[in-house]
Amino acid sequence: MFSTIYIEEQVADHLRTREICARFPQATQVQCQRYGEVFNPKSQNFRLQKRKPALILAHKHDRRILETPAGYGIGGRNNYYFSHMLNCLYDCRYCFLQGMYRSAHYVLYVNYEDFGTDIDALLDQADNKPCWFFSGYDCDSLVLEPVSACMQHFLPFFAARPAAHIEIRTKSTQVRSLLQQTAIPNAVVAFSFTPAEIHASLEHKVPNIERRLEAMQKLQQAGWQLGLRFDPLIYRDDYRQQYARLFQQVFSQLDTERLHSVSLGPFRLPRTYFRNIVRLYPDEPLFAGSFAESGGMVSYPEELEHEMTGFCTRELLKHVPEAVLFPCRLAA
Amino acid sequence: MINIVVALPAEARPLLDHFRLRDKQHNTAFPIYRNTDMALIVSGPGKVAAAAATALLAGTGTPHARAAWLNIGIAGHAHHAIGSGYIAHRITDSATGKSWYPPQIHELSTPTENLYTVDRPEDNYPAAALYEMEASGFFPVACRFSSSELVQCFKVISDNRTQGTTAVTAKLCVQLIAERLADIERLINTLSGMADEYATWHAPHPDLEQLSARWRFSVSQQHQLAELARRWKVLTADQPLWLEQLEKTRSARAVLHCLEQHLETLSTSSPSTCSVPSI
Numbered sequence: 001m002f003s004t005i006y007i008e009e010q011v012a013d014h015l016r017t018r019e020i021c022a023r024f025p026q027a028t029q030v031q032c033q034r035y036g037e038v039f040n041p042k043s044q045n046f047r048l049q050k051r052k053p054a055l056i057l058a059h060k061h062d063r064r065i066l067e068t069p070a071g072y073g074i075g076g077r078n079n080y081y082f083s084h085m086l087n088c089l090y091d092c093r094y095c096f097l098q099g100m101y102r103s104a105h106y107v108l109y110v111n112y113e114d115f116g117t118d119i120d121a122l123l124d125q126a127d128n129k130p131c132w133f134f135s136g137y138d139c140d141s142l143v144l145e146p147v148s149a150c151m152q153h154f155l156p157f158f159a160a161r162p163a164a165h166i167e168i169r170t171k172s173t174q175v176r177s178l179l180q181q182t183a184i185p186n187a188v189v190a191f192s193f194t195p196a197e198i199h200a201s202l203e204h205k206v207p208n209i210e211r212r213l214e215a216m217q218k219l220q221q222a223g224w225q226l227g228l229r230f231d232p233l234i235y236r237d238d239y240r241q242q243y244a245r246l247f248q249q250v251f252s253q254l255d256t257e258r259l260h261s262v263s264l265g266p267f268r269l270p271r272t273y274f275r276n277i278v279r280l281y282p283d284e285p286l287f288a289g290s291f292a293e294s295g296g297m298v299s300y301p302e303e304l305e306h307e308m309t310g311f312c313t314r315e316l317l318k319h320v321p322e323a324v325l326f327p328c329r330l331a332a
Numbered sequence: 333m334i335n336i337v338v339a340l341p342a343e344a345r346p347l348l349d350h351f352r353l354r355d356k357q358h359n360t361a362f363p364i365y366r367n368t369d370m371a372l373i374v375s376g377p378g379k380v381a382a383a384a385a386t387a388l389l390a391g392t393g394t395p396h397a398r399a400a401w402l403n404i405g406i407a408g409h410a411h412h413a414i415g416s417g418y419i420a421h422r423i424t425d426s427a428t429g430k431s432w433y434p435p436q437i438h439e440l441s442t443p444t445e446n447l448y449t450v451d452r453p454e455d456n457y458p459a460a461a462l463y464e465m466e467a468s469g470f471f472p473v474a475c476r477f478s479s480s481e482l483v484q485c486f487k488v489i490s491d492n493r494t495q496g497t498t499a500v501t502a503k504l505c506v507q508l509i510a511e512r513l514a515d516i517e518r519l520i521n522t523l524s525g526m527a528d529e530y531a532t533w534h535a536p537h538p539d540l541e542q543l544s545a546r547w548r549f550s551v552s553q554q555h556q557l558a559e560l561a562r563r564w565k566v567l568t569a570d571q572p573l574w575l576e577q578l579e580k581t582r583s584a585r586a587v588l589h590c591l592e593q594h595l596e597t598l599s600t601s602s603p604s605t606c607s608v609p610s611i
Contacts, residue, residue, distance in 0.1 A: 004421065004436050004444075028444055030421050030433065038433045043475035047533070048482075048526060052437040105435075278562075283533055288566035290596065 001147075004054035006030045006038045006105070016110040017057050020147055027055075034058075039086070039103045047280045049104035050091055055147075060084075060109035065118045068134060074188075074227065074261040074326045076132035076165065080122060083138035084109050084150045090140060090171060091204035093286055094232055097138065099273025106144070112153045119157075119164060128163045136169030136190075143172035152177045159184040169229065173207045173215040183223035188260045190227030191216055193250060195242035198234045202286060209246070213253045220255055230316075231265035233308050235289070235300055243312050251319040263326040264312050266305045274298040333399040334524045335389050336372040337382060337474075339466050342505035343405050344374050350513050362388060369524065379425070379449050379469030386473040398531045400482040400523035401474035404516060406490035406505055407447065407464035410457035414495055417512040418462060419519070420447035420485040425468035427451055432471050435481045438522045442515050447485065453497045462487050482527050486519055488512050537561040539573035547584040557584075560591045567598050 005027045011017045012031065021029060032038050035058035068079040086107040087097055098104075109115075123131055135141045135154070145151055151168060155178070158166045165186045168178075178189065191212055193199075199206060207215075216226055228250065236242060269277070271293060278287045292301040299305055309327060316325055338344045344365070347353065353365035353372050362385045365372045371393055375385030382403070393399070412418070421444035424431045436444055446461035448454070449468035457463060467485045474483040488508045491497045509516075540561045549557055564573055575594060581587050 006433070028421060028436075030446070032422075032431065032433065037431060041432075041475075041480065043478070043480045043483075044435065045479040045481055045530070048479060048530065049435055049437055052439070054436070103435075281533075282562050283566055285566050288563040 002027050002055040003052070004028050004030060006032050006035065006054060006056040008035050008056075008058045009033055010059045011057055011110050014057075014059075014110050016112075016149075019149075020055075020057060020108070020110075023147060024055075032056075035107055039101070039105060039107055042102065044102040045280070046098050046102065046104045053087065053104045053106055056105050056107045058107050058109055059111050060114065064109075064115050065122060065133070072134075073132060074167065074263060076130055078122075078126050078129065078131040079134065080119075080131065081134040081137040082115055082119075084112060084115065084135065085139035085144065085148065087138070088140045089143045090206045092171075092206065093202040093204070093281065093284055094234065094267060096269050096273050096277075098280060099269060099276035100138075106139075108144070108148055112150060116154075116157050120161075123161060123164055126163075130163050130165060132165045132167065133158075134167045134169065136167070140170050140172055141168040142170040142174045142178075145172075145174045145177050149177070152181075155181055155184060155187060158186055162186055167227065169227075171203070171206045171212065173211050175215045175219055178224060179218060179222055183219075183225070185225070188225045188227045189216075189219055190229050190261070190263075192229040192231060193246060194230070194232075194234055195239075195246040197236065197242055202234065209249065213250065216254060220258060225260040226254065226258070227260050228262045229264075230312060231263060232267035233264060233312060234267055234286070235304065235308060239308060240311055244315055247312075247315050247319055256320055259320060259324055261324050261326055262316055262320050264309065264316065265327070266299055266309055268297050268299040271296050271298050333393075333527060334370050334520055335386075335393060335399050335401050335474075336370065336520075337375055337386050337389065337401070337403045337466070337470050338372065339375050339377045339382065339405050340502070340505060341374055342502035343509050344372060345506050346510035346513060347372060347404065347516070350510075350517075357392070360388060360392060361385075364389065364392065370520070375466065375470075377465050378451070379466055382466035382469035383473045384469075386470050387476075390474075390477040398482070398527055398534065399478055400520075400527040401470075401478055401484070402520065402523060403467055403470040403474075403485040404509070405464055405466060405485075405487055406500065406508060407462040407487035408454060408457060408491040408497060409445070409462050409489050410460060410493050412445075412462075412489045412492060414489050414492060415508055415511055416443075416489050417515045418443055418445040418447075418487050418489070420445065420462065420467055420487065422446045423467045423471050423485065424448050424461075430468070432468070432475075432480075434471065434484050437481050437526075438519070440515075440518055440522060442486075442519065445487075447487065455491075455496055457493060462489075478527075479530070482523055482530070484519065484523060486512075486516060537565045537570070537573050543573060543578075543587065547581075547587050549584040549587075553584050553588060556588050557591075560588065560595065563595055564591065567595065 035056045065080050065082045073079040167188045169190045291298050357364040363374045373385045373389040375381045454463040490500045
């Protein structure tokens with residue numbers, strides 16, 4: 001899986017570092033002072049590196065838990081996100097990570113305990129009022145779970161803190177570690193979907209819809225709360241049929257009454273990320289259409305975006321009550 | 333296209349013969365040899381010379397902005413066997429302590445190793461690493477001209493604790509490089525393949541040059557034209573950019589408008605690709 005593992009000096013003797021390295025005895029281990037030396041240099045090409053990304057084991061020093069952008073949430077008031085990892089094993093062409101980072105290497109922060117300390121501090125600050133913590137913003141929460149054991153660490157942590165809610169966002173079918181634990185009421189496992197045609201052309205290496213639904217069924221049977229994320233909405237001429245088919249397929253296989261939340265969000269990227277991605281993939285049809293730019297964000301033209309969001313909202317309301325539907329309303 | 337930087341004529345000789353590099357340029361500060369898809373420069377020893385030669389080769393070469401770069405040479409190591417070859421996965425300048433990490437995205441079985449660039453030949457080999465004198469001059473400069481995935485260093489062990497630097501002769505150097513030519517060729521093919529692919533992704537529409545020559549585009553308009561041509565290339569699968577309507581068009585602005593209009597009317601419903609909105 002990894003033929004090169006870069007290791008920050010500070011975490012060279014960390015137990016997790018030793019455990020992870022032991023899983024890849026053939027990998028070349030390269031020491032670095034700070035992971036930024038490997039991850040941040042200018043002269044790198046994300047697209048080339050995506051062929052064979054390396055793993056970087058690092059220590060996250062600060063800014064471990066961040067506030068979510070306004071409008072991002074599933075009903076809670078205090079919303080935060082955290083990333084135990086940067087970059088994703090999947091290769092979705094619409095993903096903002098391609099435009100945000102110069103490197104496609106996977107950075108895994110091994111000091112999970114420090115993330116926990118910061119979460120506790122925020123809970124104290126909120127007087128133990130409910131707080132939401134979204135994982136899987138700069139990575140997929142579960143796809144590297146067999147290696148990182150991140151959720152294996154965090155789920156007992158959240159189980160002991162009922163005021164803290166966690167969203168585990170994923171496209172992965174790596175749910176074994178969840179199934180081995182008792183479901184906790186303050187965790188939501190949220191799966192992202194796009195229609196099959198878009199999955200086939202844009203979501204490289206992502207398990208197909210059927211396999212993800214199978215994983216969701218297992219989790220639902222085990223008592224886990226589930227979420228559905230239709231984000232980003234991707235345009236095609238026949239998007240109405242494609243999304244209607246997708247919703248039909250998804251909701252026919254899940255117990256919709258037990259769904260925690262459903263959200264949808266339009267395709268949007270900060271202008272600089274969008275430009276970086278187009279530079280990386282000038283030959284990608286997704287980026288050859290007309291886009292509108294407003295307030296530093298690139299999106300489909302407003303009229304089309306409203307039309308798509310409206311259509312998908314109406315379709316979703318045929319399957320789920322309005323109370324669990326959360327359209328993403330990010331400020332433009 | 334690949335650019336090769338070596339320090340010594342003895343390191344260059346087997347490469348010149350094997351890759352039939354000729355046409356030595358005499359009017360430059362460093363000897364340069366070329367064939368159709370490769371250039372080699374002999375820098376002389378030391379990181380400053382390597383940096384200067386790398387910059388010169390980039391400046392005098394044909395405009396292959398996305399060329400691969402390879403530094404080939406000999407190096408010492410405490411215990412690695414004489415004649416064994418290594419790709420550098422970390423390059424550290426001993427004088428400054430600064431390190432660079434050439435991304436290892438190839439599938440080659442050639443082992444990789446830490447490398448220290450030193451200012452004088454190192455006979456004690458204090459760390460478990462390669463010791464040589466050019467890589468920290470070569471790498472950061474080559475990365476100014478190409479992406480770091482396409483910039484690599486390959487070193488052949490010439491000395492170790494059993495057989496020190498005093499035993500390194502020009503004849504031995506020729507022999508050591510010659511014996512690793514198969515590894516070098518594999519590395520060159522891999523890097524060249526990636527560089528070619530990289531160039532293909534960014535190849536402009538073939539008609540772009542013709543359009544640019546026919547009308548006078550401002551710098552800003554040239555960027556707009558390039559972007560329209562990129563979209564055109566993707567949406568039409570390389571159909572000619574030269575439209576009949578353009579023949580009657582007088583200004584660059586009108587050309588851009590015409591192309592924009594045409595892009596908007598393009599049907600984008602292709603079942604095999606992700607279609608895009610045309611508003």
